[in-house]
Amino acid sequence: MSESDSQEQIAVVLPDGSELAVDAGATVEDCAYEIGPGLGSDTVAGKLDGDLVAKEEPVYDGAELEIITDGSDEYLEVMRHSAAHCLAQAVERLYDEDEVKLAIGPPTDEGFYYDFDNLDVDEEDLADLEAEIEEIIEADYEIEREEVSIEEAEERLAGEPYKLELLEEFAEEDDTVTFYKQGEWEDLCAGPHVDSTGEIGVVELLEIAGAYWRGDEENEMQTRIYGTAFEDESDLEDFLERKREAEKRDHRRIGNEMNLFSIQDVTGPGLPLYHPPGKTVLKELEDFVEDLNKDAGYEYVETPHVFKTDLWHKSGHYDNYQDDMFIFDVGDDEFGLKPMNCPGHAAIFQDQSWSYRDLPIRYAENGKVYRKEQRGELSGLSRVWAFTIDDGHLFVRPDQIKQEVEQIMDMITDVLETFDLEYEMALATRPEKSVGSDEIWEKAESQLESVLEEHGHEYEVEEGDGAFYGPKIDFAFEDAIGRSWDGPTVQLDFNMPERFDLNYVGEDNEEHRPVMIHRALYGSYERFFMMLIEHYEGRFPLWLAPEQVRVLPISDDNLGYAHRVANEFDDFRVEVDDRDSTLERKIRAAHDDRVPYQIIVGDNEEEDGNISVRDRFEDQEYDVEIEAFKAHLESEVEEQRTQPDFLQD
Numbered sequence: 001m002s003e004s005d006s007q008e009q010i011a012v013v014l015p016d017g018s019e020l021a022v023d024a025g026a027t028v029e030d031c032a033y034e035i036g037p038g039l040g041s042d043t044v045a046g047k048l049d050g051d052l053v054a055k056e057e058p059v060y061d062g063a064e065l066e067i068i069t070d071g072s073d074e075y076l077e078v079m080r081h082s083a084a085h086c087l088a089q090a091v092e093r094l095y096d097e098d099e100v101k102l103a104i105g106p107p108t109d110e111g112f113y114y115d116f117d118n119l120d121v122d123e124e125d126l127a128d129l130e131a132e133i134e135e136i137i138e139a140d141y142e143i144e145r146e147e148v149s150i151e152e153a154e155e156r157l158a159g160e161p162y163k164l165e166l167l168e169e170f171a172e173e174d175d176t177v178t179f180y181k182q183g184e185w186e187d188l189c190a191g192p193h194v195d196s197t198g199e200i201g202v203v204e205l206l207e208i209a210g211a212y213w214r215g216d217e218e219n220e221m222q223t224r225i226y227g228t229a230f231e232d233e234s235d236l237e238d239f240l241e242r243k244r245e246a247e248k249r250d251h252r253r254i255g256n257e258m259n260l261f262s263i264q265d266v267t268g269p270g271l272p273l274y275h276p277p278g279k280t281v282l283k284e285l286e287d288f289v290e291d292l293n294k295d296a297g298y299e300y301v302e303t304p305h306v307f308k309t310d311l312w313h314k315s316g317h318y319d320n321y322q323d324d325m326f327i328f329d330v331g332d333d334e335f336g337l338k339p340m341n342c343p344g345h346a347a348i349f350q351d352q353s354w355s356y357r358d359l360p361i362r363y364a365e366n367g368k369v370y371r372k373e374q375r376g377e378l379s380g381l382s383r384v385w386a387f388t389i390d391d392g393h394l395f396v397r398p399d400q401i402k403q404e405v406e407q408i409m410d411m412i413t414d415v416l417e418t419f420d421l422e423y424e425m426a427l428a429t430r431p432e433k434s435v436g437s438d439e440i441w442e443k444a445e446s447q448l449e450s451v452l453e454e455h456g457h458e459y460e461v462e463e464g465d466g467a468f469y470g471p472k473i474d475f476a477f478e479d480a481i482g483r484s485w486d487g488p489t490v491q492l493d494f495n496m497p498e499r500f501d502l503n504y505v506g507e508d509n510e511e512h513r514p515v516m517i518h519r520a521l522y523g524s525y526e527r528f529f530m531m532l533i534e535h536y537e538g539r540f541p542l543w544l545a546p547e548q549v550r551v552l553p554i555s556d557d558n559l560g561y562a563h564r565v566a567n568e569f570d571d572f573r574v575e576v577d578d579r580d581s582t583l584e585r586k587i588r589a590a591h592d593d594r595v596p597y598q599i600i601v602g603d604n605e606e607e608d609g610n611i612s613v614r615d616r617f618e619d620q621e622y623d624v625e626i627e628a629f630k631a632h633l634e635s636e637v638e639e640q641r642t643q644p645d646f647l648q649d
Contacts, residue, residue, distance in 0.1 A: 008023070008024040009021050009022070009023060009024065010022060010023075010024050010026075010059070010060065010061035010062075011061060011062065012031060012059050012060075012061075012062070012063045012064070012065040013062065013063065013064045013065065014035075014065060014066075015064075015066050020034060020035065020065070022034055022059065024061075025058055026058065026059055027055065027056050027057060027058055027059065028043065028045070028046030028048070028053060028054070028055045028056070028057050028059060028065065028067065029043050029046075029055040029056065030059075031046075031059055031065055031067070032046075032055070032067045035067070039067060039069070042069040042070065043055045043067055043068070043069060044068050044069055044070060044072075044075060044078055044192065044194060044195070045068040045074065045078050045191070045192035046059075046065060046066060046067055046068055046192075047064075047065070047066040047068065047074070048060075048063045048064070048065060049063055049064050050064070050463065052068070052074055052077065052078070052192060053190075053191075053192060054145060054178070054190070054191035054192040054193075055068075055192065056145055068192075070199075076229075076230070076231070077107045078107075078192050078193060078194055079194055079199065079200055079201065079229055079231070080107035080108070080111055080112040080228070080229045081105075081106065081107040081112065081191070081192070081193055082143060082193045082194045082197065082199075082200055083111075083112055083133070083200050083203050083227065083229035084105035084106065084107065084112040084113065084114050084227070085105065085143075085180065085182060085185075085187055085189070085193070086133045086136045086137065086182075086197060086200065086203065087105065087112070087114050087129065087133060087203075087205070087225060087227055088102055088105055088114050088116075088185070088187065089136055089182065089183070089185040090129050090132035090133045090136060091114070091116060091119065091121075091129065091225075092185065093132055094128060094129065094132055095119060095120075095121070098159070099118050100116055100117070100118055100119050101116065101117040101118055101159075101160060101161060101162060102114075102116065102160055102162065102163060102187065103115035103116060103117060103162045103213060103222055104162075104166075105187075110228055110239070110243075111206065111226060111227050111228025111229060112226075112227055112228070112229065113224050113225060113226045113227065114224070114225055115211055115213070115222045115223070115224045116222060116223045116224075116225070117162065117213075117220060117222045117223070119223045121208060121223060121225070122208065123207070123208060126205040126208070126225075129205055129225070130203065130204065130205050133203050133205075134203070136182070136183070136197050137197050137198060137200050137203070138198070139183065139197060139198075140196050140197055140198030141182040141183040141196060141197045141198075142182070142195065142196050143180055143181070143182045143193045143194060143195060143196055143197065144180065144181045144182070145178055145179075145180055145191060145193075146178065146179045146180075146181065147176050147177070147178050148176060148177060148178075148179060149175065149176055150167065150170070150171045150175060150176065150177065153167055153177050153179070153188065154167065156179070156186070156188075157188060162213065163188050166188065167188065177190075178190060178191060180193055182196075182197055183197075200229060201229060201230050201231040201232055201235075201236075202229065202230055202231075202232065202233050202236045203227060203228070203229045204227060204228055204229075204236060204240070205225060205226070205227040206226045206227055206228060206243075207225075207226050208223060208224070208225055208226075209224045209226065210222070210223065210224065210376075211223075211224040211376055212374070212375075212376045215374045215376050215377060216374060217374060217375045217376060242481060242482070245481050246481060246483070246534070248537070249480075249481070249533075249534040249535075249537045250380075250534070251380055251381060251382075251530045251533035251534050252380040254533050254534075254537065254538040255278070255380070255381075255533060257538070257592075258277055258278075258538055258546070258593065258594065259275045259276075259277050259278070260274070260275060260277050260278030260281065260533070260546070261273060261274050261275060261278045261381065262275065263380070263384075268385070269375055269378050269385065270373060270375075270378040270383070270384040270385030270386065271384070271385055271386050272381060272384055272386070272526065276546075277546035277547070278529075278546070280546040280573065281529065281532075281540065281544055281545075281546055282525055282529060284543060284544050285522070285525060285528070285529070285544070286366055286390075286525075288415075288418075288641065289390045289415070289521050289522065290364075292411055292414075292415070292521065293362075293364045293392065296362070296407060296411060297360075297362050298362040298363065298364040298392060299361075299362065299363060299364070300363075300364050300365060301344075301345065301348055301363045301364070301365050302365060302367075303338070303341060303344030303345070303348075303365065303367060304338075304344075305337060305338060305368055305370070306335050306336065306337050306338065307335065307336060307338055307343070307344070308333055308334065308335055308336075309327065309334040309335060309336050311343050311344075311347065312325070312336055312343065314343070314499055314500065315342070315343035315346070315496060315499060315500070316435045316468065316469060316495070316496075316499060317339060317340065317343065318336075320433055320434075320435065320468040321339055321340075321468070323372070324339060324371050324372050324373075325337065325339050325370075325371070325372060326370050326372055326385075337369075337370035338367075338369050338370065339369055339370060339371050340369055340389075341365055341367035341369060341389060341391040341393070342391075342393055342493075342496060342516070342518055343496070343500075344367075345363045345365070345391075345393040346393070346496055346497070346500045346502065346516065347500070348363065349361060349363075349395050349500075349502055349514075350500050350501070350502055353505070354395075354503070354504040354505070354514075355504060355505050356397060356504055356505065356506045356507055356512070358504065359395060359396055359397050359400065359504060359514060360394050360395065360396040360397070360400050360404055361394065361395040361396075362392065362393075362394045363392065363393050363394070364390075364391065364392045365391050365392075366388055366389075366390055366391070366525070367388065367389055367391045368386060368387070368388050369386075369387060369388070369389060370385055370386050371385065371387075372385065373385060380530060381526040381527065381529060381530035382526075382527060382530050384526055387524045387525065387526040387527070388524060388525045388526065389520050389523070389524050389525075390520055390521050390522045390524075390525065391518075391519075391520055392408075392518070392519045392520065392521075393516060393517065393518055393519075394516070394517040394519070395497070395502065395504075395514040395515075395516055396514060396515050396516075396517060397504070397512070397514065397515070398515055401447050401492070401515055401517070402447070402450070402451055402454075404517055405447075405448065405451045405473075405490055405492070405517065406451060406455070408490045408517070408519045409451070409455075409457075409473070409490060411521055412475055412488040412490070412519075412521055415488065415521045415522070416475065416477055416487075416488070418640075418641065419532065419535070421477040421478065421479070421535075422477060422478045423475050423476060423477040423478070424458070424459075424460070424475070424476050424477075425452065425457055425458070425459040425460075425473055425474070425475055425476075426459055426460045426461070426462045426465075426473070426474045426476065427445070427448055427449060427452060427459055427460070427461050427462065427471065427472075427473055428462045428464075428465035428466040428467075428471060428472045428473075428474055429441075429445055429461065429462065429463050429464060429465070429466050429471050430445070430464065430466050430471065431464045431465065431466050431467075431468060432464060433468055434466070434468045434469070435468055435469055435495050435499075436469070436470075436494065436495040436498070440494040440495065440498075441470075441471065443494065444470050444471050444492040444493070444494050445471045447492055448471055448472070448473055448490075448492055451473075452473065459473070462474070466491075467491055467493075467518075469491075469493050469495040469496055470491050470492050470493040470494065470495060470518075471491070471492060472489050472490060472491035472492070472518075473489065473490045473491075474486060474488075474489050475487055475488040475489065479531055479534060479535040480534075480535045480536070480537075485527070485531050486523065486527075487522060487523035487527070487528060487531075488519075488520055488521050488522065488523055489518075489519065489520055489523065490517065490518070490519045491517065491518040491519070492515065492516075492517060493515070493516040493517065493518060494513075494515060494516075496516050497513050497514050497515065497516050498513065502514055502516075532544070538594045539594045539596075539616060540594070540596075541596075541640045542596045542597075542633065542636050542637055542640060543636075543637045543640045543641045545573070545594070545595070545596050546573065547573050547574075547575055547593065547595050548572045548573045548574065548595070548596055548597065548633070549566075549569055549572055549573070549574040549575075549595070549596070549597045549598075549599060549633070550574070550575050550576075550577055550590045550593075550595045550597075550598050550599070551563075551565055551566045551574065551575070551576045551577065551598075551599045551601065552577050552583060552586045552587065552590065552598055552599065552600050552601070553576070553577070553578065553601055553602070554583050554600065554601065554602035554603070555602070556580070557603070558601050558602055558603065558605075558606055559576075559578055561601055561605070561606040562576050562578070562601050563576055565599060565601055565611060565626065568626050568630065569599075569630060569633070571630075571634075572633060577589070577590070583600070587600075587614065591616065591618070594616065595616070596615065596616050597613060597614070597615055597616070597633070598613070598614040598615075599611045599612070599613055599629075600612040600613070600614060600620075608623065609626075610623055610624055610625055610626065611624050611626060611629065612624065613629055
């Protein structure tokens with residue numbers, strides 16, 4: 001018997017579902033060569049059960065294997081990781097490597113960053129660092145992977161406290177770690193990386209920021225340098241153009257210019273204050289979703305901002321969400337600000353008896369919740385401590401699941417289509433940290449999957465991204481410049497009814513367990529509002545605009561007529577610009593304030609009893625009858641805020 005015949009064999013599963021038999025101990029690269037020599041030589045990295053790994057990583061029996069080459073979507077991530085190493089190498093070349101301490105340097109969706117301690121650098125220094133990175137790339141250093149013992153790693157990392165801290169954690173799981181070396185420089189790293197620095201395309205450093213070690217504000221503040229990398233110059237320029245467009249649409253800047261909201265040091269981080277114009281937009285969003293809820297049979301409830309933690313123990317949040325909660329003592333009792341509204345709604349349902357004839361019960365609440373994000377992760381309205389969910393919770397019989405989920409999905413799609421948002425769906429399955437039996441989870445996931453399949457919806461499966469109490473269907477949508485945002489969701493929950501011992505009396509006069517459905521049509525008002533600000537660049541559609549019409553008198557002599565005209569439009573949000581200023585300046589101010597329509601009145605308009613109208617696109621029409629323009633505004637609002645299809649059936 002030959003040596004190869006006696007070698008233990010294992011099998012990996014390829015993307016097409018076929019199995020590949022290889023020797024035990026074979027690496028990702030070995031598997032690629034088994035498939036074909038061309039693929040083997042092109043292999044950059046691999047994915048094992050969805051995780052990106054180095055091509056030298058051993059495979060294991062039953063693993064789902066995908067080979068990564070320079071034609072794969074993941075190649076850019078691998079290249080950017082290598083670019084982060086080039087940045088750290090450049091920093092240590094230009095600054096005192098004995099003083100500068102290395103932290104972490106991962107790839108990101110848009111590029112990469114590297115964190116440094118004891119590095120004094122500013123924006124003007126980025127050009128020198130970029131030039132050094134270019135030299136490293138041109139040198140075409142081989143990027144060598146080396147596996148070493150924990151003891152040897154400790155010796156190599158002497159003087160690098162952050163790397164040693166990471167090494168302690170690695171030592172709990174394995175006896176060895178990997179280093180990657182290029183030229184004179186090396187780093188503790190799991191990889192993967194490209195084969196040489198010369199394979200990195202173009203690199204641009206973007207900005208410098210502060211970042212707490214491990215995102216914990218109690219740790220040291222470090223210097224984070226952000227950069228990006230692409231295979232060629234044209235892709236980089238496209239990215240930079242999108243970045244410039246995103247900066248132009250930044251909701252924090254526009255929010256300040258339009259007086260929509262503020263987040264102040266004196267009131268606390270992550271706690272937005274909505275000014276009158278911002279609250280006007282939020283109120284329109286609230287009214288819109290309340291109309292949908294009312295017509296779909298929801299009843300509004302209200303729950304407090306804080307509960308005893310007895311409730312959070314009962315719901316499972318205390319064990320699964322405690323680190324993200326604000327918890328405090330009052331006397332002998334422990335309380336927590338609510339991170340979710342669902343336990344309060346379950347408690348309301350539990351408070352009375354129900355018959356099968358009563359179901360479905362549909363509760364809705366614009367509920368304020370609180371989640372303890374790290375301060376370094378807070379950003380405008382996109383990441384906050386306090387936010388409001390347009391929450392809905394339904395208690396249904398098992399035979400009602402399909403119909404109710406279908407109606408919720410119709411409501412969500414109508415909301416997104418009202419704002420002209422392209423969207424995609426995903427089925428998020430059981431996460432590692434969860435409650436409930438395998439049987440319950442399998443049942444819940446199959447229920448949602450059947451709804452998606454029966455209606456022919458295209459969707460992706462996001463393994464492990466479900467809530468801790470149940471699977472969900474997530475909707476992701478694109479804004480005007482192609483960025484993707486998470487938003488609405490519908491979640492099936494067989495666990496909370498069990499934990500709260502919720503029941504209804506069935507047709508057989510026996511007690512039965514209802515199924516709980518969680519849903520949000522926006523996701524959260526804060527995140528959706530943020531997205532709308534950037535999507536529209538502050539130029540909201542007429543029905544949402546905080547100020548819909550501004551009347552501009554040409555001179556003070558026309559002020560009286562301007563106010564009489566404004567009174568004719570009292571069904572709309574209208575202001576009169578009565579400042580002592582020229583018409584041109586008033587027009588410019590209205591344009592800068594992103595007001596959809598300007599009504600201009602002077603002697604001619606006052607004499608004829610009509611108006612001139614100018615829109616935000618700088619088109620102007622003269623001799624417009626007041627009633628005709630009112631009818632136009634009403635029609636535009638009605639068209640933009642169209643009654644959803646599911647209410648017209």
